[in-house]
Amino acid sequence: xxKTQNNEKLExxxxxxxxxxxxxxxxxMDARINSEIExxxxxxxxxxxxxxxxxxxxxxxxxxxxxxVEEKLSKIQEQQKTIVQQQEDLLELSSPVSKVWDNVLILPxxxxxxxxxxxxxxxxxxxxxxxxxxxIAILDITGVPTVDTQVANHLLKTVTSARLxxxxxxxxxxxxxIAQTIVHxxxxxxxxxxxxxxxxxxxxxxxxxxxxxxxxxxTLFDNPNENEE
Amino acid sequence: MSLVMLxxxxxxxxxxxxxxxxxxxxxxxKLRQTIRHYAKQFRMGIVDQTRVTTAVSELFRNMYNYAxxxxxxxxxxxxEGKEALIITCxxxxxxxxxxxxxxxxxxxxxMGMGYGLPGAKRLVDRFEIExxxxxxxxxxxxxxx
Ligand SMILES: Nc1ncnc2c1ncn2[C@@H]1O[C@H](COP(=O)(O)OP(=O)(O)O)[C@@H](O)[C@H]1O
Ligand SMILES: [Mg+2]
Numbered sequence: 256x257x258k259t260q261n262n263e264k265l266e267x268x269x270x271x272x273x274x275x276x277x278x279x280x281x282x283x284m285d286a287r288i289n290s291e292i293e294x295x296x297x298x299x300x301x302x303x304x305x306x307x308x309x310x311x312x313x314x315x316x317x318x319x320x321x322x323x324v325e326e327k328l329s330k331i332q333e334q335q336k337t338i339v340q341q342q343e344d345l346l347e348l349s350s351p352v353s354k355v356w357d358n359v360l361i362l363p364x365x366x367x368x369x370x371x372x373x374x375x376x377x378x379x380x381x382x383x384x385x386x387x388x389x390x391i392a393i394l395d396i397t398g399v400p401t402v403d404t405q406v407a408n409h410l411l412k413t414v415t416s417a418r419l420x421x422x423x424x425x426x427x428x429x430x431x432x433i434a435q436t437i438v439h440x441x442x443x444x445x446x447x448x449x450x451x452x453x454x455x456x457x458x459x460x461x462x463x464x465x466x467x468x469x470x471x472x473x474t475l476f477d478n479p480n481e482n483e484e
Numbered sequence: 485m486s487l488v489m490l491x492x493x494x495x496x497x498x499x500x501x502x503x504x505x506x507x508x509x510x511x512x513x514k515l516r517q518t519i520r521h522y523a524k525q526f527r528m529g530i531v532d533q534t535r536v537t538t539a540v541s542e543l544f545r546n547m548y549n550y551a552x553x554x555x556x557x558x559x560x561x562x563x564e565g566k567e568a569l570i571i572t573c574x575x576x577x578x579x580x581x582x583x584x585x586x587x588x589x590x591x592x593x594x595m596g597m598g599y600g601l602p603g604a605k606r607l608v609d610r611f612e613i614e615x616x617x618x619x620x621x622x623x624x625x626x627x628x629x
Contacts, residue, residue: 262592293488334607367513369509370508400520400537401516401534401537401541402538403537403538403541403542403600404542404547404596404597404599404600404603405544405596407597408597409594430534431531432530432531432533432534432535432536435531435534436531436534436535436538436607439535439603439606439607440542440599440603440606440607441589441599441602441603441606442540442597442599442603474531
């Protein structure tokens with residue numbers, strides 16, 4: 256073989272190496288040199304092929320990891336969404352206003368009254384008062400562990416707003432320990448009707464109801480003509 | 485607020501039970517529960533548990549509302565021969581200009597009822613407050629077992 260011929264062959268092989276590397280760089284991870292000749296250059300060719308193998312493995316692994324991370328992330332985001340939803344549900348749940356008799360609403364307050372929850376609780380109650388036309392609302396705070404001045408303030412505001420809408424509130428479920436604490440704080444709850452248990456509050460509301468029914472009946476007796484139409 | 489002030493009343497033989505950062509409104513509730521837990525561990529009755537928990541609730545809310553948060557140190561020590569739970573609230577907020585006014589019933593610069601500080605004082609066995617305008621406020625309460 257002449258020297259020029261040899262040089263030409265080498266050039267072809269080097270071109271092939273360059274092409275292969277260019278293909279790999281362009282993202283074709285199947286490209287290999289695959290030289291079948293055994294000489295000084297073939298060692299380099301084989302080493303380059305091995306490097307491409309390694310690179311391919313690494314890329315595949317990275318892709319897999321990225322996919323995993325993305326999957327985990329979307330799972331976490333999903334969970335977060337659920338938690339937020341559950342929190343919102345809980346907010347709603349924790350202030351379920353229900354009508355127990357014709358004229359009486361009950362709002363059992365459970366848990367800690369932070370500003371957000373109190374706001375929702377108050378809105379729910381006032382809406383329900385307007386919607387049902389009830390004139391008595393029982394706020395049961397048996398499930399509230401701490402009544403500080405902020406909570407008391409919110410309760411007082413709720414009572415005042417309800418009153419403006421024509422409903423009287425009864426606060427029930429104030430434990431002896433909380434009652435003492437409220438007094439020491441210096442908060443005056445004397446303008447609010449309070450009962451120690453929900454049961455007491457319900458009995459009170461029932462009596463109140465009967466009394467107003469009686470008054471209605473009484474006016475009917477007194478002015479029989481007025482209601483004749 | 486510098487801890488130098490704290491050194492004035494802090495005694496070396498108190499045992500530190502915990503130190504917490506109060507930053508979010510949620511922390512008010514969490515830390516309040518922590519205090520209730522210590523009060524229970526102290527074998528305080530339900531009335532004293534409620535009192536001390538309500539008192540710190542006032543202080544925590546003030547820190548959150550007026551100082552943008554702060555730090556809460558919980559200790560126990562012997563005060564006047566009695567075992568005491570000691571809670572110190574430290575903030576680097578705007579401070580209180582007129583302490584006497586702030587400690588009076590019904591005074592509020594915000595939307596509150598103005599019963600937090602004087603109320604908390606009535607609920608505990610000892611109440612200390614120090615404040616410097618533009619530096620911060622330290623309130624320490626103690627409750628004997
Ligand atoms: N940590 C504090 N930093 C700055 N100002 C405070 C702090 N605590 C209380 N104050 C001030 O003292 C006043 C009285 O506090 P408080 O008795 O708790 O009543 P309220 O919080 O209802 O206003 C507050 O309105 C506020 O101006
Ligand atoms: Mg306050």
